[in-house]
Amino acid sequence: MxxxxxxxxxxxxxxxxxxxxxxxxxxxxxxxxxxxxxxxxxxxxxxxxxxxxTLAPYDLLNADIILSAQEGNTLTDSEHIARIRMFQALGTPGVASATSLYIGNLPFTLDDGTSVSLLTFGVDITKPEFVSDAIAKSMTQLVIENTALLDEDTRGLPAEVVKTLSEGGKMSFEANGATLTAIGTMKVGGGFLADGMMVTSDQTFLRFFGARDSGAPDHILLRTDDGVSADTVATRLRAVLPPTSVRVQTSSEAQAADLAFMSTERxxxxxxxxxxxxxxxxxxxxxxxxxxxxxxxxxxxxxxxxxxxxxxxxxxxxxxxxxxxxxxxxxxxxxxxxxxxxxxxxxxxxxxxxxxxxxxxxxxxxxxxxxxxxxxxxxxxxxxxxxxxxx
Structure with a gap:
């Protein structure tokens, strides 16, 4: 040395x-x-x-702009926004399409007595362009009532269940007094707020979250016209929508805001x-x-x-x-x-x-x-x- x-x-x-x-x-x-x-x-x-x-749920989405309630904190910790804002946004130049996103935490108990909580996304299955490619290819299966795509990396989920789902099998479980059937998988992983994630159709989501109203989603997702900047459209939307109740963010802005909130407020x-x-x-x-x-x-x-x-x-x-x-x-x-x-x-x-x-x-x-x-x-x-x- x-x-x-x-x-x-x-x-x-x-x-x-x-x-x-x-x-x-x-x-x-x-x-x-x-x-x-x-x-x-x-x-x-x-x-x-x-x-x-915090950012993992964004990987499931494919949106250029996200409309949220001003009182909300993050993507998964939000207040409800009036669905009428979606129709207002569709009238803004540069907005190509829009859809509602519903988010909730659904707990259920496995056969061995283990409690598992799933961060659940309710999406419009007729608009697969708003979700990631991995989910979009399975969206047609969610047309069946009370079906879902289950996160294979969910904490506490038995390995045999993951194997069954990956081989095309199904898994049924009780949640909120009704039976839900997992017919496919996706890969996200657990976090600090839930053990894993799940995607259902918006209709299935509303059945399992009976207190929710279809006219009050958690967020509204927007896609812009080809060649039109999301920042430009977001500026137009801020001039149209009431700033006291609606927060307009591009996807990158929303992610940055979520990280800042989790690091400095939580x-x-x-x-x-x-x-x-x-x-x-x-x-x-x-x-x-x-x-x-x-x-x-x-x-x-x-x-x-x-x-x-x-x-x-x-x-x-x-x-x-x-x-x-x-x-x-x-x-x-x-x-x-x-x-x-x-x-x-x-x-x-x-x-x-x-x-x-x-x-x-x-x-x-x-x-x-x-x-x-x-x-x-x-x-x-x-x-x-x-x-x-x-x-």
């Missing part, structure tokens, strides 16, 4: 030699940095799963965001304590160098060397353990927790920055030290 660092820095790796001299302290420091990395990785992983599950997003901050703070404190102690232990040696004419940049180089070593040595085990915990979370909860390359790079750069900042703070004592006062 010393030879490698000598080649890398072009000088004797004083920082590494100081760290490795006290192996107990080095091990404790690396463990502390690894723990801080693990804490940040887990918070970012769960936040990523939150964002992923308690889960705020808690995980605070967890990331705490992880960074823990790493800063641990590295600062290690480097500050190291500076204090070698203050006489540093003073000797200072008396020989070495400047502050030399000492910063040594401390930054130590900071980089700690950052690298702490990042690797933190990353490895995090990947293992991500896999365990996916297995237990079904949440889409994955280690993205961009996340790993971001955390590594953040670790280097935090360690470097801690090192810079730890050298302040050297800047004011007078060699004559130390001997």
């Amino acid at each position: 010393s030879k490698l660092l000598t080649l890398l820095f072009g000088r004797l790796p004083i920082g590494w030699l100081q760290l490795s001299h006290n192996k107990g302290r080095l091990l404790a420091a690396v463990a502390g940095v690894a723990f801080a990395n693990l804490l940040v990785f887990m918070q970012l992983g769960i936040m990523g799963a939150l964002n992923g599950s 308690p889960t997003g705020i808690i995980f965001g605070f967890g990331v901050f705490m992880g960074i703070l823990v790493g800063l404190v641990i590295v600062y304590q290690v480097l500050s102690t190291d500076v204090a232990d070698h203050l006489r040696e540093y003073a000797t160098f200072k008396a020989m004419g070495y400047g502050q940049s030399f000492f910063l180089g040594i401390i930054f060397e130590e900071a980089i070593v700690l950052a690298i040595f702490g990042f690797i085990p933190g990353l490895i353990v995090s990947i293992g915990l991500y896999a365990a979370l996916v297995s237990v909860t079904g949440l889409p927790v994955t280690m993205e390359t961009s996340r790993a790079i971001f955390v590594f750069i953040g670790t280097l920055a935090a360690c470097t900042v801690s090192g810079a703070i730890a050298t302040r004592r050297l800047a004011n030290a007078d060699p004559a006062d130390l001997f």
